[in-house]
Amino acid sequence: MPIPSLTLTRQAAAADVPAIVALVESAYRGESGLRGWTTETHLLDGQRTDADNVAGLIGRDDSRVLLVEREGDLAACCHIERQGQSGYFGMFAVRPELQMAGLGRGLLAEAERIARDEWQAEAMRMSVIEQRAELIAWYQRRGYRLTGETGEFPYGQPRFGIPRRDDLRFVWMSKPLQEVAA
Template identity: 65%
Template sequence: MPTTSLPAFRTATAADIPAIVTLVESAYRGDSGRLGWTTESDLLDGRRTDAEGVAALLDQADSVILLAERDGELLACCHVERQQEAGYFGMFAVNPLLQNGGIGKALLAEAERYAREQWQCLAMRMTVIEQRAELIEWYERRGYQRTGEYRPFPYGDERFGIPRRDDLRFEWMVKTLGCVA
């Protein structure tokens, strides 16, 4: 169901870790992930993240997890990290029941704003599993470009999930960010 008002944004704290893990797992894995359109359930089994992984991102320098909320309810999250002159965007999750309502688009724009204004980043980079064509197209509609650069999937490292196929790899995507005002 489309939403009518933009969510409020804030950076996560340690108290948010359980809710972040629950949201990310619901969006990426299992039957709950199939309720939305961005699931990896057909590509990967296992966990997408855990409390220790989220805590490590919060403790890392030049790293934030941004939250989108409405009336105290967590709607979406993403991880943004400064990597030299570019931001890195990852761990993007929107409640599967609220996908396709503009929340993800708004959070992506907030992540870009944050990287540009807080860290003076000139670009935002991300990796997307190459087989997720619909998601890649969504990012392209928001100004991201495929680079043709790839990173191998970390087979054997269950922190990234248990692959259901043997041809997974990540493609780098990039978007130039506007100048800092």
């Protein structure tokens, strides 16, 4: 199905915080998340993010929250941040009913372009919950590879969600952005 009236990325402002929080929550938690394939409801309860966290990302140096709009409504978002020679990609969400229409691929490509062209980042990095095999496979189809690095899930910190299981952890993925000189 064609997606009309897209504005492919603008940078978020403070006024966008409530809409961003609502979008992220709808894509990852509760019943609305079950309409899309990105839900984490089987792994986590509680919130995915909050207004203070999103506002902090918008206000931080070397950090951008990118938005995709459809007919004036927020359809997708992500957070990118310059971290040394790499970009970091996170808080990626697409409205559940619009998933699998190419919005996510387009937004990821724009995030990579910004990191490569504006920040001269050599790679884009991200962390993904290890148990999200389908999401890891989606990123692998877009050139990301598992690095072998892992990170602990922040148990006991409900601002990241309330785990439904005790074996959650993060895996790190990376994709080179710069051409390697021969």
